[in-house]
Amino acid sequence: xxxxxxxxxxxxxxxxxxxxxxxxxxxxxxxxxxxxxxxxxxxxxxxxxxxxxxxxxxxxxxxxxxxxxxxxxxxxxxxxxxxxxxxxxxxxxxxxxxxxxxxxxxxxxxxxxxxxxxxxxxxxxxxxxxxxxxxxxxxxxxxxxxxxxxxxxxxxxxxxxxxxxxxxxxxxxxxxxxxxxxxxxxxxxxxxxxxxxxxxxxxxxxxxxxxxxxxxxxxxxxxxxxxxxxxxxxxxxxxxxxxxxxxxxxxxxxxxxxxxxxxxxxxxxxxxxx
Amino acid sequence: xxxxxxxxxxxxxxxxxxxxxxxxxxxxxxxxxxxxxxxxxxxxxxxxxxxxxxxxxxxxxxxxxxxxxxxxxxxxxxxxxxxxxxxxxxxxxxxxxxxxxxxxxxxxxxxxxxxxxxxxxxxxxxxxxxxxxxxxxxxxxxxxxxxxxxxxxxxxxxxxxxxxxxxxxxxxxxxxxxxxxxxxxxxxxxxxxxxxxxxxxxxxxxxxxxxxxxxxxxxxxxxxxxxxxxxxxxxxxxxxxxxxxxxxxxxxxxxxxxxxxxxxxxxxxxxxxxxxxxxxxxxxxxxxxxxxx
Numbered sequence: 001x002x003x004x005x006x007x008x009x010x011x012x013x014x015x016x017x018x019x020x021x022x023x024x025x026x027x028x029x030x031x032x033x034x035x036x037x038x039x040x041x042x043x044x045x046x047x048x049x050x051x052x053x054x055x056x057x058x059x060x061x062x063x064x065x066x067x068x069x070x071x072x073x074x075x076x077x078x079x080x081x082x083x084x085x086x087x088x089x090x091x092x093x094x095x096x097x098x099x100x101x102x103x104x105x106x107x108x109x110x111x112x113x114x115x116x117x118x119x120x121x122x123x124x125x126x127x128x129x130x131x132x133x134x135x136x137x138x139x140x141x142x143x144x145x146x147x148x149x150x151x152x153x154x155x156x157x158x159x160x161x162x163x164x165x166x167x168x169x170x171x172x173x174x175x176x177x178x179x180x181x182x183x184x185x186x187x188x189x190x191x192x193x194x195x196x197x198x199x200x201x202x203x204x205x206x207x208x209x210x211x212x213x214x215x216x217x218x219x220x221x222x223x224x225x226x227x228x229x230x231x232x233x234x235x236x237x238x239x240x241x242x243x244x245x246x247x248x249x250x251x252x253x254x255x256x257x258x259x260x261x262x263x264x265x266x267x268x269x270x271x272x273x274x
Numbered sequence: 275x276x277x278x279x280x281x282x283x284x285x286x287x288x289x290x291x292x293x294x295x296x297x298x299x300x301x302x303x304x305x306x307x308x309x310x311x312x313x314x315x316x317x318x319x320x321x322x323x324x325x326x327x328x329x330x331x332x333x334x335x336x337x338x339x340x341x342x343x344x345x346x347x348x349x350x351x352x353x354x355x356x357x358x359x360x361x362x363x364x365x366x367x368x369x370x371x372x373x374x375x376x377x378x379x380x381x382x383x384x385x386x387x388x389x390x391x392x393x394x395x396x397x398x399x400x401x402x403x404x405x406x407x408x409x410x411x412x413x414x415x416x417x418x419x420x421x422x423x424x425x426x427x428x429x430x431x432x433x434x435x436x437x438x439x440x441x442x443x444x445x446x447x448x449x450x451x452x453x454x455x456x457x458x459x460x461x462x463x464x465x466x467x468x469x470x471x472x473x474x475x476x477x478x479x480x481x482x483x484x485x486x487x488x489x490x491x492x493x494x495x496x497x498x499x500x501x502x503x504x505x506x507x508x509x510x511x512x513x514x515x516x517x518x519x520x521x522x523x524x525x526x527x528x529x530x531x532x533x534x535x536x537x538x539x540x541x542x543x544x545x546x547x548x549x550x551x552x553x554x555x556x557x558x559x560x561x562x563x564x565x566x567x
Contacts, residue, residue, distance in 0.1 A: 035407040056425055110320075117321030118328075124546075125539040126504040128516075132523040132531045137345065212415050219417070220508055235421040247422055251414035 058241040063248070066241040076230070080249070083226040086142065087214040090149025095206055098154040099199070102161025106195070107187060112166060119162075123155050127209065131220050140222035145214075148221075152213035153206040160202020164195025200268055204261040211254050347529040355529040369537060372503055372514040375431070376545070379438025380499040384492060387443035391450025391491070395484070405451070412444040416502060420509060429510035434503070441502040442495035449491020453484030482559070489553040496549055500542040515541075 040060065046052050047059040058066075070076035105112040105119070130151055138144035168191050176186045218228020227246050234243030329349065335341050336348030343351070359365040390408070394401045416437050427433045457480050465479045507516020515534045522530025554560070 035404055113317050113320040114324045118324045124543050125535055126501045128501065128504040128508060129535045129538050131508060132519040136523060136528055212417060215417050231421055243421060247418050250418040254414055
């Protein structure tokens with residue numbers, strides 16, 4: 001009993017107030033996993049009893065075997081490396097441009113009023129509508145792909161930074177005027193720290209959209225080394241185990257990015273509230 | 275004082291996730307009395323000045339032949355193409371096909387999302403068992419599933435409806451569940467004190483409290499539906515605005531690509547505005563309080 005109680009209190013992330021704490025901590029452990037387990041069982045069963053032709057559904061074991069084979073041969077790691085390289089290059093370019101423009105829009109209300117509406121309207125265009133245009137401008141190779149990823153990452157960052165900086169309370173602004181802070185010091189000491197949570201929201205969005213764009217660019221633009229190329233290979237050669245494997249990897253990496261961003265945001269908020 | 279003006283900026287009437295046009299918000303803005311009226315008009319003009327300047331530069335550069343037609347067609351070319359597309363009805367056909375896909379997909383996604391979101395919001399059991407897997411699926415973008423779905427469903431209309439519905443359903447599920455969950459306990463308690471039955475509780479307490487969040491989800495779902503429409507049409511289609519883009523790219527006719535981009539943006543914007551109008555109608559109490567201000 002006391003061991004259970006200490007175990008429950010040792011999980012601060014899952015605590016809810018009151019006496020429901022222990023049961024909640026215990027329940028959270030297994031209930032969500034039942035759905036995943038059921039799905040896995042269904043997958044095994046569908047394969048085993050042949051509900052879906054084996055052509056369309058590999059056994060989970062085959063996917064794992066494929067993973068082992070690909071990893072030992074080094075092919076998959078190379079593709080993963082290529083994909084992540086493009087993703088990160090595009091992300092860095094897009095985030096840098098977004099931060100710069102967002103800071104400019106937030107710092108100068110005149111620039112914000114002149115350029116801002118265009119930025120918002122540009123956000124209204126569906127992201128993938130850029131693919132054909134960018135492909136014609138930059139080609140379907142690495143340049144085109146990285147540009148597309150940068151565009152995807154740019155949009156949320158510019159909005160987050162702009163919003164964050166221009167929503168600094170008037171009183172802070174007035175105080176910095178009284179203290180005769182230069183514009184640079186105002187940005188550095190007042191606006192930026194205040195805007196940080198919103199910038200992080202923008203970065204979170206950028207991470208998600210950049211990943212989406214990475215996947216999309218590999219599917220829609222030229223085939224090149226990368227996970228998307230393997231995905232195409234899997235679906236065209238009907239290597240269904242490869243297809244499943246790559247989809248799972250795409251999902252897991254996306255999930256990883258998301259979790260990373262949420263953790264970072266959580267840390268930041270805790271630090272901010274201190 | 276300049277910050278107050280910045281805060282007055284119409285852009286911030288909208289939530290961060292929505293990319294809705296600033297100028298409509300600005301128009302709504304004009305209802306404010308006093309000195310902000312000319313400012314609002316001024317900011318509309320200022321906001322329009324930048325795209326206008328771009329257009330002038332574009333036109334000038336095209337006139338001087340600074341950019342080749344293959345890189346950026348002249349505004350005049352685009353105008354000619356768009357008028358011929360309108361007169362021969364091509365644009366209308368493509369637009370109709372795309373709009374139909376979005377509406378069907380979004381409708382499916384909205385029905386599923388509202389039902390499932392409501393179930394997750396109202397029943398802790400559903401939430402505990404099914405919510406985490408849905409969240410996990412939500413984080414894997416529909417794009418990654420598309421090659422798999424094509425194996426099962428082919429590349430015809432059902433695929434498009436399913437992927438559009440899928441992408442639309444996710445924010446709707448999250449918005450609905452969150453909205454219902456976050457209805458203030460004080461209101462629920464009030465309902466209990468007044469001996470509301472379940473139906474009245476849902477109608478008078480839960481629904482009004484959840485409506486803003488539900489609509490936020492619906493609007494995000496609609497934006498996702500447009501995103502996914504373009505994706506699905508680029509992926510595999512023979513009609514629709516996304517196809518128009520692919521076609522233009524293959525023919526090296528950038529004017530088609532640019533026109534399709536603009537039409538997609540405008541159509542998405544129009545639907546978002548329509549949904550906002552519904553949102554305002556659905557919350558008459560909000561309008562009243564706003565008028566009191």
